[in-house]
Amino acid sequence: MDANRYTVRVTKDDLVFSAGHFITFNGDECERIHGHNWRVAVEVDGPLDENEYVFDFIALRDLTRALVLELDHRMLLPARNPHIAVSEEGSNLVCRYRDRYWSFPKDECVVLPVSNTTTERIAEYLGDRLRGALADRGLAVPGSMRVMVEENFGQWATAHWPGG
Numbered sequence: 001m002d003a004n005r006y007t008v009r010v011t012k013d014d015l016v017f018s019a020g021h022f023i024t025f026n027g028d029e030c031e032r033i034h035g036h037n038w039r040v041a042v043e044v045d046g047p048l049d050e051n052e053y054v055f056d057f058i059a060l061r062d063l064t065r066a067l068v069l070e071l072d073h074r075m076l077l078p079a080r081n082p083h084i085a086v087s088e089e090g091s092n093l094v095c096r097y098r099d100r101y102w103s104f105p106k107d108e109c110v111v112l113p114v115s116n117t118t119t120e121r122i123a124e125y126l127g128d129r130l131r132g133a134l135a136d137r138g139l140a141v142p143g144s145m146r147v148m149v150e151e152n153f154g155q156w157a158t159a160h161w162p163g164g
């Protein structure tokens with residue numbers, strides 16, 4: 001029996017999304033609106049299956065790409081930030097922080113179920129969605145997985161699912 005564990009990793013030129021955001025930090029300070037070209041990589045660890053795969057690259061790549069596309073050319077807004085209130089006003093979403101506000105067409109936004117659109121939380125969101133998408137398709141949900149997101153050159157955040 002093969003007691004070794006292996007890792008597969010996918011990252012591709014099309015696993016990149018260009019989006020706007022602003023975060024709060026140091027308590028209740030709020031950044032100015034800006035954007036990044038976020039790059040995504042996913043790693044799965046485990047033993048080999050009957051195909052001698054840890055996990056099928058193609059399934060991992062295609063599901064990740066679909067999630068990344070949902071965020072591409074969108075404004076990313078936090079649903080649960082204690083300092084940024086997001087509300088619907090007609091066909092727009094209005095975000096209010098103290099006396100500042102921003103209004104965006106709804107269909108150009110993604111409201112993420114996070115408290116802040118930091119790179120760490122975006123990585124966690126993508127990983128949770130990916131795990132849900134695998135389960136919905138009846139595919140194995142990896143015990144041990146990492147989603148890595150690069151916000152700016154050389155600035156990566158990783159969310160871990162340490163099981164398995």
Ligand SMILES: Nc1nc2c(c(=O)[nH]1)N=C([C@H](O)[C@H](O)COP(=O)(O)OP(=O)(O)OP(=O)(O)O)CN2
Binds near residue numbers: 023031118120
């Ligand atoms: N661990 C984290 N640290 C920081 C995050 C984060 O998500 N996780 N985010 C930020 C801000 O969003 C900040 O705007 C990062 O943007 P960046 O362009 O990298 O910052 P700079 O001001 O240095 O930009 P340059 O264009 O490179 O000058 C901060 N920290």
